[in-house]
Amino acid sequence: MAISKKLVPSSPVRNLVRRVIRESHRAALAREPARLGALRVRVQLVSVPQDLNSPARDPQGRPLRAFARRPTDRALKRRVRAEVDTLFARLAARAA
Numbered sequence: 001m002a003i004s005k006k007l008v009p010s011s012p013v014r015n016l017v018r019r020v021i022r023e024s025h026r027a028a029l030a031r032e033p034a035r036l037g038a039l040r041v042r043v044q045l046v047s048v049p050q051d052l053n054s055p056a057r058d059p060q061g062r063p064l065r066a067f068a069r070r071p072t073d074r075a076l077k078r079r080v081r082a083e084v085d086t087l088f089a090r091l092a093a094r095a096a
Helices: 011-031 073-094
Strands: none
Touching: 011 073
16 A cells, blocks of 8 residues: 555544555455455556545645645545545456
8 A cells, every 4th residue: 555645644544544545455355356356556646635625725825735634534435435435346347
């Protein structure tokens, strides 16, 4: 798993994302052991999901970093889990 410190500077949030990815991988292996059991998978976080309701700029007018605009931990967890579940489902479909 590759969770960049540049994208996610907070180690508790990095660990949360790692935990969500691991849980999703275990669930996918339980659903499709024959298809996914022989594969090695590397998951890399490319961007942090953003909260569309948060402002894009700070009070001085400077753009906010993506990490500052992330949703709450619960919403972040849900979005990452949904994306990773979709990724593993697509991978299982191709491994057939």
